[in-house]
Amino acid sequence: MKTKSLRPTTVLLMLCVATPLFVPACRSTVTPPTIPELPLEGPEASPTKTEPPTEISNIPDLQPATPIKESIPRIFPESLIGSPDKELASRRLEYNTMISSRPTESPLAAGWQYRNTRQGQIVGFEFSNHGGNRILPPRRDAIKNQFFTRDFQFRFDERARQDIHLLVADWAPSRDRQFRLSELMNSLMHFFPRNYLPAIVNFKNRNFVTLPTGEEVEFDAKTGEILAGVLSEAPVDLNPDRAVRQFPAVYYLGKGVIVRANARGSDPRIGTTATITTGSPLQNCEKGIECNRCQVPSRELWDQTGAVRFKFSTDEEFDRYLLARCAFGLPKSGLEFRIAATLR
Secondary structure, three states, X not given: OOOOOOOHHHHHHHHHHHOOOOOHHHOXXXXXXXXXXXXXXXXXXXXXXXXXXXXXXXXXXXXXXXXXXXXXXXXXXXXXXXXXXXXXXXXXXXXXXXXXXXXXXXXXXXXXXXXXXXXXXXXXXXXXXXXXXXXXXXXXXXXXXXOOEEEEXXXXXXXXXOOOEEEEEEEXXXXXXXXXXXXXXXXXXXXXXXXXXXXXXXXXXXXXXEOOOOOEEEEEOOOOOEEEEOEEEOOOOOOOOOOOOOOOOEEEOOOOEEEEEEEEOOOXXXXXXXXXXXXXXXXXXXXXXXXXXXXXXXXXXXXXOOOXXXXXXXXXXXXXXXXXXXXXXXXXXXXXXXXXXXXX
């Protein structure tokens, strides 16, 4: 009897029917191996596209670019940024300074006035907003006895660290429409840390002021309005009733510490209360929520007779006072009283 041989596929099929759970090759779906496609050769081959090399300049920068401040030429003495010459100012008040005008190169800029001694030392500068803008709509007109202004006076007597300050004064008429010194709304501010003497420079129709902290404020060189930086402002309060009129709405938005005192028609440093704030105050600070702010009698900060000087000539002394009185101190960078500020 002749035995008929079975094909290998028939044997495999019989095994799959008998033992479907133990023979992996019996799965109904078999994934064929992936064979990489080889490029055709000869006349049927399609031409290969070659991408041009990407230039380095076209590669997008994944890191956000840090804005670089444009350098400003500083040719006037009051434009140079420098440290105070000494710590203490004398207790004697000397009337030995003269005020001169500094014109600017641009016809659209009003310039500023600088204060210097007979020895040629610059000890301050000042400028004003004379109205006709969003901060002060009425326009100053001395002939008509209309002295609408907001004055900014930066002072650093004897170029000492002790008494560097800014005085802001709003001029508004009284009920009888007369302008009197007793109607002035005065705010005096000290900025900490005091690493630099204030400086001012004109560039592209703007006046750039450097504060003692190293932070910067931009003013419109023509109108005197604050445009940008760590100070902001709101319009002058022209209420004829000085009892309800608000003090200059000029606010500090920087990272340092500010001491501020206000007074109507008198020196804010005498017989008042000063407010000390660190950093930018919260919007609800007036509602009693903790916001690194404290109030102290002005006699704790300024001499009340003679040359009214700030009592703390060094930042180390004032820092110790703040820690004991207000439970916060001056900002530090390492071991120095300093905040991050880019000077130019």
